[in-house]
Amino acid sequence: MRAYLKPGTIIPFCSGALSVFWIVYGLTRHGFWDSSKGPLPGFVPVLMAALLFVVSVLGFIGSLKVKTTPDRLENWTILLAAGITFALVFLIGMIAALLVFVFVWLKFYEKTGWKNTGLILLISFGIAWGVFVLWLGVPFPRGIIIDAIAGM
Amino acid sequence: MENVLMLFGGFQTVFAFDNLAACLLGAVLGLIVGAMPGIGSLAGCALLLPLTYKFSPTTAIIMLGALYYSNMYGGAFSAILLNIPGDSPAVMTSVDGYPMATKRGRPGQALFVSNISSCIGGFIGILILTFTGPALAKVGLLFGPAEMTSLLLMAMTSVGWLMGENPIRGVISTLLGIILATIGMDTLSGSPRFNFGSLYLMGGIPFIPFVIGSVGFAQIIKIMASRGSLSSQLVVNKLTIRGSLPSLSDLKRLLPPALRSGVLGTFVGVLPGAGATTAAFLGYAAQRAFKSKDPLGSGAVEGIAACESANNAAAAGAFAPLLALGIPGSGTGAVLLGGLIMWGLTPGPLLFSKSPDFAWGLIASLYLANLVALAISAGIIPFLVKILSVPVKLMIPLITVVCFVGSYSSSNSMYGVCIMLASGVLGYILDRNKYPIAPMLLAFVLAPMLESNMRKAFIISGGSVDIFFSRPISLAFLFIMMALILFPVIKAIIRALRK
Incomplete structure (x- = not known):
């Protein structure tokens, strides 16, 4: 499988688009400044988004020159x-x-032997149940099947 | 001299059997809690607070103080070995700790450097607390909204601008962190903001799942992309303390940054709301002004020492405003303050004279907790190092399990796991395109504090920016910030002119 994702300019492009959205949304929904109240909830987000837009443009121009290798889908x-x-x-x-x-x-993916699989299963159970449930009392979700069985 | 005598009295209190056992228990629990991603000192103290109902106030605060303190040690373990910071102060430790453990193949040394630096920073913090505690707390009160805004801007700029190969990428990363932090409740009015009608987003993006994802889960995707070239090929030291010990050269290298960051961290810890995380970031940023044998970010001893010393010193410094003024410096400080009130004590300047056993017992217990945490850490380092000899293919599912349970436990909701997965993708994409992650995390943690202080400053000044320039402390921070921004630019221009 040699499918590739296109990297490179994606981050400055996305951050630039995000900043424009943040400015528009912030100004229209949350406001920027009120003469009597001072800075409104949109003040800092809009200010920072404007800065982000400027650096994203600079970053986008800079990234056009940079060569990057594509990412394999297998990594995901x-x-x-x-x-x-x-x-x-x-x-x-x-x-x-x-x-x-x-x-x-x-x-099935790593094709590990039974001994190592069992050991990692045991450690995982020890961390999840022993530390988090038993000691710290974290109420992990039981799932609808277990809940249904318990409710019967 | 009076303080020394009071401290001896404090040691007498600590060495009572109950208090000593509480101190040891707190130190051990703090190490475990710190090393477990997703729990942290705040949750650790909050979870243990009900256990202290039946204790005397002195025993209770000794246990919680030791837990809070040794938690700073524990946070570095998972940051160095797995690239998953146990708590936010350990974020910077992973920047140099993980490369030193993996790329340089010196995990034991990285852990020892971290622990020794923590101990040095801690001692500096406690010493300063012992002799100048109440006075230091008053210095913290000089920091109003304008000063805090300038300090936070300086911290964010220095880390964002100076980290990584390209300053623009660092700044984009920083601003992304601020933008993401604005989702949720408005810091001053409490009205929902940028939540797009979602009840989950109304509470904002939780930090722990965000950090576990963007650093830890992103690391797993990264390992998938470079299988066979990372930990699996490491030659791990023997399972002995000697095999993990740092060399004399390492010790010489760690001492100057640890001493500097110890003083800096104590001062930052005293500032209301700044806390150990800010101290760690500032300690690391300050180290950039000094020489490091290896470049920072590539596994430099100096990088680990600077942030670890700073965060432990800040943990000690945070007790000054808590005890002397009743002002908590952090979330954990607020839990401890709740404990003080619950035990019938009133924090303030009179605490040291009215309840000397309590106040000085706590300070003495910090000295002991510092040594206990160092001793326990040193003993378990050779065993911890073994984690890196586990084949990568076995580590991938194990780390994924830690990411899942850690991110769930911090929010008690699958929303936390969702954030962890999404930020894992974001972290991987950023890292792959050489955008530093640490500035984003720093900005994310500090943005609410920055926003709150900036808006308060504008409200105080009636919308004028003069407030930031008319106050000497604020002006000094802004001056340093400008110098930090301009220094690389001027350096680049001079280099270009020479060519």
């Missing part, structure tokens, strides 16, 4: 896996979703 596999895990949390809960992620990632 982890984001896809994390996204699926995120969705899974709502179904089976945080801890179970993370354990499923660790298992699938190690066993």
Whole structure:
């Protein structure tokens, strides 16, 4: 898979577009200055967005000369896996979703042996449950399936 | 002399069995809490506060003080080994700590440099607190909105402008941080702003998931892009303290920045609201004015020493306004203040005379916590270093798990995880295009404080900018800021003219 993302000027372009949006939204919705009240909620955001626009233009001009190598889509596999895990949390809960992620990632993507997979699963469980649930009392979501089973 | 005698009295209080045990427990918990991304000293103190109901006030404050203090040590562990800062003051530590641990293959030395610098900075902070605490607190009160605005502008400019290869990229990164921080509630009126009708965005972007994503999760995507060339090829030191010890040259290099940042950090810690994070950033920015053997950002000993010393010194300095004036310097300070009130104590100038056991016991406990945290850290460094010898393919899911649970726990909501993933993508794209991440994080943390102070200053002055130039302290900071901006420009012009 050799699909590429186009980098280079994307950051100054996006930051410039964001700054224009922030200026317009800030001025129209939140206001800039009131003669009696002084600076309004939009004051600092608009001021900083105006500065960002200026430096984004400078950055955009500068980035035209810079050559960058394109990014491989394969690098983003982890984001896809994390996204699926995120969705899974709502179904089976945080801890179970993370354990499923660790298992699938190690066993099927990395093709790791059973011993290492088991060890990492154990450490992950120790951190998530032992430290965060047991010690710190963080109420991780249980997911609709576990909630349904518990409610039966 | 009187202060020394009072301090000895404080040590007698601390060495009572209950207090000593509380101090040790606080130090150990602080290390663990600091090393766990997403918890931090604020949550750590808040979680432990209910446990102190049955303690005497002195025992309780000793435990919480030791926890707050040693938390600064712990925050550096995950920042150096995993590039995931445990708390916001450790953000700058990862800039040089992680490259020193991975690219230079000296993780043990990086951790030792961090711990020794923390200890030096801490001692400077506590010494200054011991002898000038109440007076120092009054200096902090000289900083009004105009002075704070100028100080914060100077901090942001220096880090944004001077970090990385290209100043424009640093400034874009800084301003992006400020823009993102304006989402949520308006700092003065409390009205929703830039939330686009979302209830989640009304609360703003939570910092911990933001930092875990933009530094930690971005690091995982980066590792995916360069598999086989990072930690997996590292030759990790032997599992001994000796194998992880810094060389004499490292110690010589860390001493000057640690001493400088110790003094600077204490002063910053005293300022209302500035805290350990600002101190760490300023310490690092100040180091840029001095020589470093290796370039800052590439794993320089000086870089780690400057920010670690500053943040520990600031943690000590923050106790001056808290005890002498009842003004908390940070969120953690506010929790401690809540504790003081809960235990029936009134912080203020009379605290030192009315409750000397309490005030001096706390100060003495900070000395002890500093040593305890250093000793425990030194003992566990060889084991921590082993983390880097774990193959990258095993570390990827493990770090992802830490990112998920850390970002969830700070907000108790999947919104935190969502922010972590989004900021991970942002952090990776920025890093890949050589935009420094640290200025964005600094600006994100400091922007609410900057905005609040800037608007207050304008309200006080009736909209005139003269307020920033008519006050000497503010003017001095603005002058330094201009010098910092112009120095690289003039240097570049001179270099071009010579060619």
